Amino acid sequence: MTAQAATGQDAAVDAARFRTVLGHFCTGVTVVTGYGPDGPVGFACQSFAALSLDPPYVLFCPGKTSRAWPVIEAAGYFAVNVLGESQRDVSTVFGSPGDDRFSRVGWTRAESGAPLLDGALTWIDCAVETVHDAGDHFIVVGRVRELGDLADDRPLLFYRGRYAAIGLERGEAAPAPEHLTAFLTWPGPDDWV
Secondary structure: OOHHHHHOOOOOOOHHHHHHHHOOOOEEOEEEEEEEOOEEEEEEEOOEEEEEOOOOEEEEOOEOOOOHHHHHHHHOEEEEEEOEHHHHHHHHHHHOOOOOHHHHOOEEEOOOOOEEEOOOOEEEEEEEEEEEEEOOEEEEEEEEEEEOOOOOOOEOEEEOOEEEOOOOOOOOOOOOOHHHOOOOOOOOOOOOO
16 A cells, blocks of 8 residues: 555546546446436446346446436436447437437337337346445446346447447357356455456
């Protein structure tokens, strides 16, 4: 631990550099959706992750200025639509300003009422479990209620400020070594390698 960390002092972090450095972490692209009294809402979201296997939890982080998040929070339910590589246009629709997003995509409603986008790789339907304050965002923990079918497409990825491909043939996945097959929400100790 550095002396700076031990004393709790924060170094000044340049916002542009922070964004650039974190842009080197490749993420998938999702659209988080909900349904309120005035209809469906949703936004493109890279800050999504699996959290717990038992019980099944996921998390996402909406910005505090999000217009969709208060509607989703009030509804108490949301769906995470995992986008495929062929859905760059869907990502653009939900990542751009505008109120008429759902008229430009096909969708149905999950049992919870949250919109499920046509053509998504898969979806996760959730109930809002807890919400934590985190700077200019919230951390939303959702309890998984239902899981979607799996489509045969590659994931839509975002890396260094642009869409990226995984470089595999369609339908082909690089197998993980046997000891890494449970890596998603790894239940073991930190020294898993």
